[in-house]
Amino acid sequence: xxxxxxxxxxxxxxxxxxxxxxxxxxxxxxxxxxxxxxxxxxxxxxxxxxxxxxxxxxxxxxxxxxxxxxxxxxxxxxxxxxxxxxxxxxxxxxxxxxxxxxxxxxxxxxxxxxxxxxxxxxxxxxxxxxxxxxxxxxxxxxxxxxxxxxxxxxxxxxxxxxxxxxxxxxxxxxxxxxxxxxxxxxxxxxxxxxxxxxxxxxxxxxxxxxxxxxxxxxxxxxxxxxxxxxxxxxxxxxxxxxxxxxxxxxxxxxxxxxxxxxxxxxxxxxxxxxxxxxxxxxxxxxxxxxxxxxxxxxxxxxxxxxxxxxxxxxxxxxxxxxxxxxxxxxxxxxxxxxxxxxxxxxxxxxxxxxxxxxxxxxxxxxxxxxxxxxxxxxxxxxxxxxxxxxxxxxxxxxxxxxxxxxxxxxxxxxxxxxxxxxxxxxxxxxxxxxxxxxxxxxxxxxx
Numbered sequence: 001x002x003x004x005x006x007x008x009x010x011x012x013x014x015x016x017x018x019x020x021x022x023x024x025x026x027x028x029x030x031x032x033x034x035x036x037x038x039x040x041x042x043x044x045x046x047x048x049x050x051x052x053x054x055x056x057x058x059x060x061x062x063x064x065x066x067x068x069x070x071x072x073x074x075x076x077x078x079x080x081x082x083x084x085x086x087x088x089x090x091x092x093x094x095x096x097x098x099x100x101x102x103x104x105x106x107x108x109x110x111x112x113x114x115x116x117x118x119x120x121x122x123x124x125x126x127x128x129x130x131x132x133x134x135x136x137x138x139x140x141x142x143x144x145x146x147x148x149x150x151x152x153x154x155x156x157x158x159x160x161x162x163x164x165x166x167x168x169x170x171x172x173x174x175x176x177x178x179x180x181x182x183x184x185x186x187x188x189x190x191x192x193x194x195x196x197x198x199x200x201x202x203x204x205x206x207x208x209x210x211x212x213x214x215x216x217x218x219x220x221x222x223x224x225x226x227x228x229x230x231x232x233x234x235x236x237x238x239x240x241x242x243x244x245x246x247x248x249x250x251x252x253x254x255x256x257x258x259x260x261x262x263x264x265x266x267x268x269x270x271x272x273x274x275x276x277x278x279x280x281x282x283x284x285x286x287x288x289x290x291x292x293x294x295x296x297x298x299x300x301x302x303x304x305x306x307x308x309x310x311x312x313x314x315x316x317x318x319x320x321x322x323x324x325x326x327x328x329x330x331x332x333x334x335x336x337x338x339x340x341x342x343x344x345x346x347x348x349x350x351x352x353x354x355x356x357x358x359x360x361x362x363x364x365x366x367x368x369x370x371x372x373x374x375x376x377x378x379x380x381x382x383x384x385x386x387x388x389x390x391x392x393x394x395x396x397x398x399x400x401x402x403x404x405x406x407x408x409x410x411x412x413x414x415x416x417x418x419x420x421x422x423x424x425x426x427x428x429x430x431x432x433x434x435x436x437x438x439x440x441x442x443x444x445x446x447x
Contacts, residue, residue, distance in 0.1 A: 045123040245271040303328035328366035352379035378428035
């Protein structure tokens with residue numbers, strides 16, 4: 001399949017209209033030239049008629065009919081041919097080979113007649129006193145020759161230029177599309193690094209294209225860098241639990257004591273559970289960061305969602321005898337993905353349970369503050385140091401003595417950003433940490 005050419009398309013879109021307009025202009029010029037040439041010859045007949053009548057008026061009256069003019073018979077090519085009559089119809093001058101037309105008509109007029117295979121232009125009129133009538137004729141052959149010469153001198157150069165016009169347009173388009181070729185060469189010349197196409201020499205018509213390409217390449221570069229960092233971090237984090245599990249299994253196979261073997265197997269199982277949780281969180285984070293928008297976002301009752309998350313977390317809080325509380329404002333609505341928002345809130349509650357005091361309390365609040373909805377989760381544990389609070393949301397960032405993966409807050413922050421919100425870490429009134437998830441509020445129209 002032949003690939004379409006931008007140059008060929010422009011050649012047709014520009015060249016064809018120009019050629020058509022050129023032809024139309026040539027036809028119009030030919031018609032105007034013919035019209036002006038005809039008027040010039042007609043004015044010449046009018047001037048000849050006026051000059052002859054001025055002479056005839058001052059001559060004495062003739063009563064005899066003259067014959068054919070000897071001068072006319074001797075000079076076959078004499079132009080124009082003239083016939084003059086008086087009001088009674090008597091011939092005063094007959095210098096014409098054309099049949100004498102009868103005097104008639106009140107107004108001067110032109111007509112074209114055929115005689116002996118030739119076309120003649122005839123002008124007839126009366127003098128001012130209506131005593132003399134004149135007929136002046138000239139062959140159309142003369143004006144046709146002049147018209148042919150004029151039109152030829154005009155159209156021949158136009159036709160020659162018309163033949164050269166496609167070549168000129170093609171050369172112009174080739175030069176005009178040179179910036180595109182330079183952009184292509186700039187991309188091909190920088191395969192090892194991110195090309196910068198928007199430069200001072202880029203034409204204004206290509207500026208939007210180069211900026212879009214630069215933005216696209218930058219986004220791709222950032223995405224690839226993020227993926228490389230993600231892969232490296234994941235490989236690093238998975239290496240330790242895998243090594244621990246392998247070591248515990250090897251020890252379980254080597255020790256003869258049944259109780260020691262059981263201990264090694266339990267620790268290996270705990271390591272596999274942590275690794276399973278880590279892999280699940282990695283997959284969740286990868287899924288969230290790959291999204292550009294939320295196709296399943298709908299208006300949600302944030303308080304109802306929080307009650308469901310707290311109820312599901314009660315079983316995980318029971319082993320540490322932690323009490324979960326919920327305080328929510330009524331009619332608090334956000335536009336969100338129910339699944340992702342439940343994951344974010346679940347992670348916050350699980351972190352609070354893991355870092356809170358045994359027999360302590362974890363509080364969840366849902367409040368509306370202006371145009372935002374704040375979902376806060378606080379515990380009564382040691383809290384997060386200020387140095388780590390400013391870095392909250394970084395991957396694999398763990399507190400001292402933490403057994404988690406360091407991905408919980410990263411997932412929460414990614415989900416918040418995807419919803420147009422943010423995450424903040426504060427000191428809670430209980431002395432521990434308070435993590436606040438802020439999302440844009442939605443005001444529903446009354447039914």
